[in-house]
Amino acid sequence: MATLARPVGEKLPNVASANVQIPGIKDYEEVNRDIAATLTPTAGWFGLLAVAVLCFLWGAGTFIYQIYWGLGNAGYNPPVMWGVYIISFVFWVGIGHAGTLISAILYLFRAGFRTTIYRCAEAMTVFAVMTAALFPIIHIGRPWKFFWLIPYPNWRLLFPNFKSPLVWDVFAITTYLTVSSTFLYVGLVPDIAVLRDREKNPLRKRILSILSLGWRNSEPEWRHFARMYLFLAAFSTPLVLSVHSVVSFDFAMALTPGWHATIFPPYFVAGAIFSGLGMVFTIIIPIRKYFRLQHIVTINHLDAAAKLCLATSLIVGCAYLIEFWVAWYSGVEYEQAYFWNRVFGQWWWAAWIMLTCNMILPLSLFSQKLRRNPSWLFILSIFINLGMWFERFVIIVPSLSHEFEPWQWGTYVPSWVDISILVGSFGWFFMWFLLFIKQLPVVAIAEVKEIIPPRLRSHRVPDDVDVAGHHLKYGTDTPGEFE
């Protein structure tokens, strides 16, 4: 006979590890019930959605205003011709990276804690990249001509220059959006099938039937699905590293002080994952609280994700310090003057927001108590989001405002148009996310079933004991599931 799940009565260590289990759940039906229960709309949800839609409409209206009156309404002021739009572009692409890291890279590494949070993170990726892709279009003066960047046969036989980093961006972002949304959707198919079979309303059942593509949970389907999932993860892993590297080339290929550095690709990728983990916490902590999913997204999962966040924060902090060291060691006075100006001169406030939020505050995650405290993680995640937006501000604006010659020096103040579109982008992102969480499961049903012990005939157990015969006393959020 084939070997069965796991030995009975085995003592597991009390650490958040790859072997994360969910003792609060007893059987597959409970998974279906608890996760499907999150789909009922509530007044609070409608309220949040209304706020998000209003923010989005405000931003969209401002964009129309900008199209009508011209790009001069944005705060661009020579020499600073990249501002809030490019900052927000880099910020939103970065947010997306943690989602793919959690869904693909941690899948390849068999990190068990990813299972319950990856669906949320993956949806976040898709919506963040959708948001990011808008910004270069908003940034160009004639947005209706953005398709000129795509090589398509045209009667003038004009093609983009493939040596330009901006064209690389187009390819990277398009691929990223395509692959991450495909990954999200195919992962959802078995879960949509679950919802389809539970649904009573004929219209919704019909829609879910179409979306589930007639998925039947049969073994051949799973076999091909698992293989496909593995390869998609294997493709997404180098993709996620490449996308922010390509975004960093937008800067690193230029000679501008502060930009022309080989450290940029790893620095950007680590920063992207760090900022994305911040956004994951911002999203998942309210979800697990208000959807009552504490027994599924357990403290151990948050703890493990917080360790990842701490590791990326240390990499980012190290990159910040190395930048100063390189400026000093290079002996190039433009670099040195630029970095001095960045931390102690014109832009000190932005640089210190960045250093405090991204380098100093996350050090608190060395404390296990704080890692296991969702309130602190939530507060910290807001600081991380803020800090990472300012990181991109600090990379872009101070460099452009302090180039080689004093006559090139300038300053930059975002206008109300910039700020409105930034607010609108948050509205757009959260609008999609809120619509997602009430239509489709926020936790991967089929994958959660994979990590809970299956029902076995060989030892029938009373209802208050799980099938594997342990985890007798379990309350939600008890630190250490295996006590």
Place this chain on the structure above:
Amino acid sequence: MRRGVVAVFRELDALVEAIEELRENKYAGVTVFTPTPRHEIEDALGNPPSPVRRFTLIGGLLGVTFGYWVAVWTSEYWPLVVGGKPFASWIPYTIIGFELMVMVGALSTVAGMFTMSRIPKIIRTTGFDPRFTGNEFGIYVEAAPERLRDADALLRKHGAVEVRDET
């Protein structure tokens, strides 16, 4: 006419034993339904690895070829003469090649999964029961009518909570 029998199982070990005995008795048309993929079932069925990887390989190779080709062709077609250097420079074109490899490779992997598991399905699948997306495992055995009685008994013996005919 009876075409097959559907058995509903609650327990994984019961299901695995039933699959193994069905295989010993040389039943060919066995389809297993499971709420979540389990290695135990995979081992018991002993099916060959999924051929989806071939789609991945072909798609990836096509993508990387097209990516380099479109960039090289554009440079040759629309030459930008800089310092007597070759028009096409393969180093930056690696980005285009890589991104298109990932995009075409990923999409063809998904297409491979769709082809191999025959989805989207628009007709009702014989032997499927909505409980198989919930709590229960299922086996659908398709065989000649005279063998179905034995299959029925076999499935019940291994602890199927319900066995019904599928016509």
